[in-house]
Amino acid sequence: MTVAHLQIPQGNLFVAGRWVPAMSGAGREILNPATGGVLTTVADAGPADVDRAVQAARTAFDSGVWPGLSPRARGRILLRVADLLRHEAEEFAELESTDVGKPITFTRNIDVPTAIETFEYYGSLAAGIEGAVRATAFPAMAYTRREPIGVVAAITPFNFPLILSCTKIAAALAAGNTVVHKPAEETPLTALRLAELLQDAGVPDGVFNVVTGGASAGEALVRDARVDKVAFTGSTSTGKRVVAQAGETLKKVTVELGGKGANLIFADADPAAAVHTAMSGFVFNTGQFCMAGTRLLVERPVYADVVDALAQACSQVRVGDPRAPETVVGPMAGPRHLAKVQSFLDTAEDDGIRVIRGAAPSTSDGFFVAPAVLVGAGQESRYVQEEIFGPVLTVQPFDTEQEAVRLANGTSYGLAAGLQTRDVSKAHRVAAALQAGIVWVNGWAMLDVAMPFGGCKQSGYGRENGPEGLDEYLRTKSVVVAL
Incomplete structure (x- = not known):
């Protein structure tokens, strides 16, 4: 058709x-x-x-x-x-x-x-x-x-x-x-x-x-x-x-x-699965997802490896015609949404942030933007605090579980959050501490009509x-x- x-x-x-x-x-x-x-x-x-x-x-x-x-x-x-x-x-x-x-x-x-x-x-x-x-x-x-x-x-x-x-x-x-x-x-x-x-x-x-x-x-x-x-x-x-x-x-x-979902990767997580979850959490629906995982918090021992893996994964995301079966990221829904996302990307490098860009769209028509990973944004920066509503991910390191929870809860939003770990006790403990209406463990956007969702803050x-x-x-x- x-x-x-x-x-x-x-x-x-x-x-x-x-x-x-x-x-x-x-x-x-x-x-x-x-x-x-x-x-x-x-x-x-x-x-x-x-x-x-x-x-x-x-x-x-x-x-x-x-x-x-x-x-x-x-x-x-x-x-x-x-x-x-x-x-x-x-x-x-x-x-x-x-x-x-x-x-x-x-x-x-x-x-x-x-x-x-x-x-x-x-x-x-x-x-x-x-x-x-x-x-x-x-x-x-x-x-x-x-x-x-x-x-x-x-x-x-x-x-x-x-x-x-x-x-x-x-x-x-x-x-x-x-x-x-x-x-x-x-x-x-x-x-x-x-x-x-x-x-x-x-x-x-x-x-x-x-x-x-x-x-x-x-x-x-x-x-x-x-x-x-x-x-x-x-x-x-x-x-x-x-x-x-x-x-x-x-x-x-x-x-x-709105939301600004934090996704926590602990050092004991399955590395390949954690990176896959992080990618899908922020590129799904072209990042136009109030429950997107747009803030990635990574335990310091695996931080550099995760950033490298994200750069590699970003380059492989297919951006283009939404009618093509292989497309993962389609266009933004309209010109004003594209302009908002682009405004963040246009200033990031000037603010001292490393910008890892994904593959360019396969077409010059339409309202497309390539996925981007921002490394080095501070907790109080607008990149971390404001909802961008596009395929843009910030990455921050943490050293302790307590710091991870503090950073995760450190925005005005409280819609969705997630964590990646093999430690069952840690999973329940951190899930209870996160200020969000829904928390996913070892996955993202696992939504079912039987499970309620909504926000706090x-x-x-x-x-x-x-x-x-x-x-x-x-x-x-x-x-x-x-x-």
Whole structure:
């Protein structure tokens, strides 16, 4: 399938079960990151379009058309979504690869299967939504109910459009909520296609709505008093604004924000496996991964050997056309993301940092940047402290376990961390000391829909995936009946 043959969504918003143009008639061009050319044009929603979508979701919720279904009935529909996704897997893989610039091998083997598993997981988990009978000190029948919250605003970023959309949508719908989804303005195409699948699976009109647009649409959605919960994934700076705006109406909020993941290599680790993990931890998804391992801390006895091995491995990473099966690193998702990464690389050598660059991209078109390893950046430097969000790795030495933990915890972020060691006791001890929502031992990015993830410190709060992810979309009501 070539780009020309893809069924690329274009032109309209999905509101109340219908495709409608933006009320202003405005459109937004979607670029192909691999070429810089225009893929398609989608509607550019404004506040009036958000108002229309929120009203559709509010009406659907208040009518009971979705929350009034039994959890099992909702679950069956979500399982049907998973079946439809599986049937259209290659189309979604091609669409995600083209829209985001992800290597096709990854979208086929990671993004689309994860989306399918997410709907299967929450479709199955829905049947278990139930309260509990509680004993009281007075004569009464007392019990709890777990109820949907209401209208959910699901706002997702450009780096994992399909996975992060499904993570929010599947859990929200399983709990009985209705949804207004605003995908990232750069990468909305799989969200639009997903709207068709949900409708085909039997999700009633108004239960799921998609508005494509920029900051004004997002702000209107977050501020709307008819929205009961905001689920946001994105940068820490934007997340802070979302929390402040949602606080005006005391909405429930979950925010999964930036990261600066520390990966600790101890001298007793398997050297080849540790270097492989370090490489995959920062080049995966072109480094556009909030849980990327972009800070490598290496015990001093093996520090020089690890740096040499990284230089060799970096030179072998294939950068280029995301549709080529051998490609490991595709383009950045857009020009502004490329410019941000390049700004760090342009100043590194002037700041006295050794820059190890990977192989050049196989094409001069598109928004490509070669992987880079920065050696000699200080703990307080911006290279270590700020999220670059590209395939850039800093490497620092440490002498003791205590120093390693101090350096690892020495940023404002706390999303993901990892360590490489053969010592089981050390693994548990260090994992407990690391300030992160998820810690991987002898690997990186081992993610499963059954395992929750989320941040601490300025990486946000709330959890996605697992039963904890479902809990974020439910509220508990106590009922006490006097006897």
